[in-house]
Amino acid sequence: MPQILHHDDATYHLGVWKIEEPESFFIDRLHEDQRQLPFLPDQRRLQSLAARLLLNRMMESPQVILKNESNKPFLRDDDRYISISHSFEVATVLVARRLCGVDIEKNLDRIERIAAKFLFPGEMDRLQGSQYRRHLYRIWGAKEAMFKAYGLGGIDFKKDLWIDLDEILNNNEVFSSRLLNHEREIRFEMRWLELLPDYILVYGSEI
Secondary structure, three states: OOEEEEEEOOOEEEEEEEOOOOHHHHHHHOOHHHOOOOOOOHHHHHHHHHHHHHHHHHOOOOOOEEEOOOOOEEEOOOOOEEEEEEEOOEEEEEEEOOOEEEEEEEOOOHHHHOHHHOOOHHHHHHHOOOOHHHHHHHHHHHHHHHHHHHOOOOOOOOOOEEEOHHHHHOOOOEEEEEEOOOOOOEEEEEEEEEEOOOEEEEEEEEO
16 A cells, blocks of 8 residues: 555644555546646656645545745645655655644665754764664754744754754654744654654654
8 A cells, every 4th residue: 555654633644655656646546736736857746746645545625735935835725734745755744733844754874964964063973873863864854844844944954943852862752843043933842753664754743
């Protein structure tokens, strides 16, 4: 079954799709107004179509995804918030009543090469150890999720996005994060999952 995760609770609707189908599979199962996309490279187009079909499977009725002037997605006929992420053959969608964000990443060594872009040297030193890459992905995913939730750009990933490193180092499944230095501080509760052999999913919403 290509839909490998569907989680519902009082806070979230969360789904993950492992893309094994051709583009025609998704086109045939979407309404005409759901499959209207800007020009995208083939893989990104397939990921976007998979996310739209996944959303239909998750929700009570078919939904149309639009984007605002900041390119942040929203639902045409529903006042809930939505966030979308893709990585290689996986797409994920998060829907929540409050500001929310999701990020999914394939576990590759490149995260270690870019760590200095989103962490200070002292933070990287604290994370060193056998789970270094896993910790990096949880932090990166949480910062990406907050960035998407905020949706207005102008974010410094080092200075403006704070993660509770103690909770990360303790491998807490739920951890605290905050968006700082803007018109108001936004506090988030983040969660992580490891899916398939090589994927890390991080998602959360404003609290």
